[in-house]
Amino acid sequence: MRRSFALRLMAPLRAILLAIAFPLAFAISPRLGPTRRAVTPIVKATTSYGNLNNGDLNRDSCTSTLWSGGNVLWTCRDTQLLTNGVPGFTLVANTASWSTIPSATQPAVLTLNSPEPFGTFFYLMESDECPTSGECSDGTRWVGWPNTGPAVVYNFDGGVNAYGFMQRQHLSGLTVLNSPSTTLYHVLQTTVDTSVMPSVSVDVSQFWSADQIGYGSACTVVQGSYAYLYGATPSGQLAVARSTLTEFLGALDSKNTYEYYVNGEWTTTAPANNAAGIALENTSDVQGTIYYSNKWESFVWIGGDGFPDANFYISTAPAAEGPWTAGQLFYSGAVGNGSLPAYSAVAHPALTDGTGDYIFITWTLTLDTNPTGSGPVYQQPLVRVDWE
Ligand SMILES: *[C@@H]1O[C@H](CO)[C@@H](O)[C@H](O)[C@H]1NC(C)=O
Numbered sequence: 001m002r003r004s005f006a007l008r009l010m011a012p013l014r015a016i017l018l019a020i021a022f023p024l025a026f027a028i029s030p031r032l033g034p035t036r037r038a039v040t041p042i043v044k045a046t047t048s049y050g051n052l053n054n055g056d057l058n059r060d061s062c063t064s065t066l067w068s069g070g071n072v073l074w075t076c077r078d079t080q081l082l083t084n085g086v087p088g089f090t091l092v093a094n095t096a097s098w099s100t101i102p103s104a105t106q107p108a109v110l111t112l113n114s115p116e117p118f119g120t121f122f123y124l125m126e127s128d129e130c131p132t133s134g135e136c137s138d139g140t141r142w143v144g145w146p147n148t149g150p151a152v153v154y155n156f157d158g159g160v161n162a163y164g165f166m167q168r169q170h171l172s173g174l175t176v177l178n179s180p181s182t183t184l185y186h187v188l189q190t191t192v193d194t195s196v197m198p199s200v201s202v203d204v205s206q207f208w209s210a211d212q213i214g215y216g217s218a219c220t221v222v223q224g225s226y227a228y229l230y231g232a233t234p235s236g237q238l239a240v241a242r243s244t245l246t247e248f249l250g251a252l253d254s255k256n257t258y259e260y261y262v263n264g265e266w267t268t269t270a271p272a273n274n275a276a277g278i279a280l281e282n283t284s285d286v287q288g289t290i291y292y293s294n295k296w297e298s299f300v301w302i303g304g305d306g307f308p309d310a311n312f313y314i315s316t317a318p319a320a321e322g323p324w325t326a327g328q329l330f331y332s333g334a335v336g337n338g339s340l341p342a343y344s345a346v347a348h349p350a351l352t353d354g355t356g357d358y359i360f361i362t363w364t365l366t367l368d369t370n371p372t373g374s375g376p377v378y379q380q381p382l383v384r385v386d387w388e
């Protein structure tokens with residue numbers, strides 16, 4: 001008796017509550033629908049881990065990739081040998097190192113170990129890119145500057161299979177002379193061994209042509225059964241493609257596994273880089289990192305606003321293709337006194353425990369301390385950011 005009376009009373013109440021709640025949910029979040037809530041990242045604390053220890057290497061723009069066995073693969077840009085703190089004149093456009101995963105509670109300087117002698121490239125220049133240095137006799141330069149680490153698509157018994165997408169940029173100073181195509185490199189280690197670097201080879205030269213987006217060259221994230229691959233659009237935003245990991249060891253070198261996000265849907269035809277409807281709203285091609293946060297059940301972009309700052313922005317999306325929230329400033333790092341004071345604001349999900357409760361960030365700052373003319377000295381501060 002009492003129970004049915006209570007139910008009778010509650011039924012209209014429930015109807016009223018639903019009537020209030022549903023239009024509210026749609027009004028607040030019309031595109032996300034009632035099951036998606038917008039994520040608002042709030043910083044709880046930031047902790048300095050000093051500068052990355054690169055040993056006797058002077059280099060910038062390092063990014064990280066989780067390898068197996070608790071190891072982290074780092075890929076960096078222009079690298080010089082330091083002698084008594086002074087950079088030499090020989091430039092190597094990209095180099096790689098190993099580190100461990102830092103403690104989430106005890107801040108300490110993180111050391112990047114480089115088993116190979118100075119001078120070894122990670123991604124070799126191709127035969128038409130003024131090999132081996134990339135520096136041409138006319139003073140121009142081909143660079144292989146990675147924006148992001150290789151995408152790990154398959155971990156097997158002690159080994160790792162990964163792919164790196166490299167834009168083929170031809171520079172005069174810092175001016176890009178060409179419309180870059182993008183080469184796919186295969187990065188493989190059949191048995192994880194940090195006394196050597198993985199083997200790296202050109203898998204498909206110019207996998208993306210000069211009039212296509214360099215998918216995978218800006219950011220990559222492997223989530224579920226897909227590798228999501230982001231590239232810069234001519235408008236300075238990001239476009240995304242995805243590849244199902246169904247080829248041998250999740251290989252990314254067959255276009256049969258690819259789809260492209262165009263005009264709000266996934267399609268199997270690769271668009272031209274000037275096609276309408278490929279740029280994702282609220283994204284930026286300034287160097288950054290995309291990862292999946294288990295805490296927020298969201299894709300997360302963390303990146304900067306470019307020269308000359310070390311301002312860090314965060315943006316989230318319920319799916320890899322968006323909708324992305326407008327970037328929120330959450331941290332401003334120190335800048336140097338070099339001519340390019342700071343840049344390469346990136347995040348390092350590979351250095352975390354995967355909970356999403358915290359993230360590590362680094363940036364590059366340049367110091368004008370070198371009178372020899374071989375350029376600035378680089379520092380890369382490492383900071384842990386804990387989220388509310
Ligand atoms: C994208 O950013 C604009 C502001 O620039 C904002 O009005 C819009 O809501 C953002 N999109 C999402 C999904 O948050």
Ligand SMILES: *[C@@H]1O[C@H](CO)[C@@H](O)[C@H](O)[C@H]1NC(C)=O
Pocket residue numbers: 337367368369
């Ligand atoms: C730049 O900063 C470094 C480190 O603080 C300092 O040693 C150097 O003298 C500065 N250079 C100039 C030109 O001010």
